[in-house]
Amino acid sequence: MLEAAPVPEPAAAPTSVAGERLSGDAILARTRALLPTLPAALLRVGEQVLSAPAAIARSTILETAERSGTSPATVTRFCRAIGLAGYADLRLAMAEETGRSSSVAGWEIDIGRAISPTDPIDRVASLIATAEIRAIQETMAQLDLEAVERAADAIDAARRVELYGMGGSALMAQKTQLSLHRIGVPTWTWADVHSGLTSGVLLKPGDVAVGISHSGTTRETFEMLSVAASSGATTVAVTSSPEAPLAEVADIVLTTAAHETTFRPAPHASRLPQTIVLDLVYVAVAQRRHEQTIAALKVTADAVSGHRRQLPSKGAQ
Template sequence: MAGYDAVSPAAGAGSAGAESAAAESAAAEPIAMPVLPADGVLARVRSRLPEFTGALQRVAELVLTDPANAARCTIVELAERSGTSPATVTRFCRALGFEGYADLRLGIAGETGRAARTGGWTVDIGREIQPTDPLDRVLGQIMAADTRAMHDTAALLDLGEIERAADAIAGASRVDIYGASGSALVGAEMQFCLHRIGVAAWAWTDVHNGLASSALLNPGDVALGISHSGQTRETIEMIAEAGSKGATTVALTSFPRSPLADVADIVLLTATQATTFRPDALSARHPQLVVLDLLYIAVAQRTHERAHASFQVTARAVAGHRAAKEAD
């Protein structure tokens, strides 16, 4: 992820051993997670980074700074370079759902190997865009970053959660969509798509109006909250209010253990890849749209007859406002 400071290598094996055994044993054992496939290992590390502190954070940052090099390191070498210990590296692996370092190493190697075979689309990711860079280089870096974010999002996404959300929306009397700033734009796009296929949907950006609407929801309704960080207070409040009224709540976020995810019934995850002038929150837009496009199509599949009829009706309604084609 762009913007990480390079992790300074430890002075040597002695610095790794400097961590006391007492500190190791006192550290809280991370919650176990399901074993991950090779795809999405780095995306999972990025999404968990805010949760890590101290030694675990140093290991995560080192892996993200140079994943190809991390995949070549032994557990002792990785511990030395991150200024930690092999025990910390093992805890880091288990926090990500791996049995041990060998599994993590294979996962990272597989992911970086695939990137190299697909033409090196990660080569410039993380490189700062300079004021003098030609636009072709800038375009290449944006495409590389967005492509990586799409791949990581596909790897992170739980299709079972998409199915649950689509079932809920397809059967809902109404759908409320909440978001602020850039997330509000994404939410408005989803509202437009759902409205075109006959789903009663509203997109709320003002917290007062959103809270008033969420307070009127009932069991069987759906509330969708969009926030890259999962920490936008207004969105969390609106989703929590909707949930208290019995509505099915859905969170779209990049952080699975964020406050927004904690209050939602269904969590849909995205991954981001920041570039210069496009920090994570802005870079999240395209992955968010991909997930919501998938959700929208899944809803349309479940309401096929209604969706098809709605498209025909709305197309006829706006047909008169299209420019007429001149006869040959």
């Protein structure tokens, strides 16, 4: 048996071929997003990385190739496919990620474990909470904050904002529409493709269209955002994959990560990370129109205050 190589010294964060500093979270999220697009051999390497990051941190390139049933050259190609210069950067990132994960006290790390019908509820709660925590961490690690700023600038200046999504993504669109509408941004949500296409064709330069799809391959959302783009609107995609068709028709791409668990496939598990990203955009817009936002929040709260039941005062019988 080959002797395991020592874990590389974390002297500096791993960098991409473009010189970008990448965290372990970001590399795992990027791997997960690109996995469906990889050739079979690279796919096996990616699955090995996602299933056993700690083993990658301790292993030579030859050992990783053997475990994934590939070759060292294939492992190197995988590293380059996810934007790293080579295997040394991958090992360093996984060493940092393993160390960070092990320091999360009180939480189970084995989020890939299936939930069985006999699992106690505390175990289920731990697995779900850990999956959500890791998904948010990976989303924040990979999120392009400059893209968030550009999206907020465009929405703040827009004549109108249209949000497109189908199924569960429509719920995310509706939530964002309510938030933006409350601070005075003219916003509409479309979950019906006929209405969305009609809306998109009427947009103009300076308007903003946002398409939400975890996979980035939902045909209806792609079509609606494409029509909006053809009309000259600034287009924003919220998706897990920067290589997805939805991202290809977007001027601005905001990526999210998700961790599946039993009974919660990726589209379901993506809701909280999508909420975080869309809330970040909303808050950035609110910052840009601070005085208007404060005034709008006050008058809208006053408008519904009469429909809230007053709580009894302390000491009341």
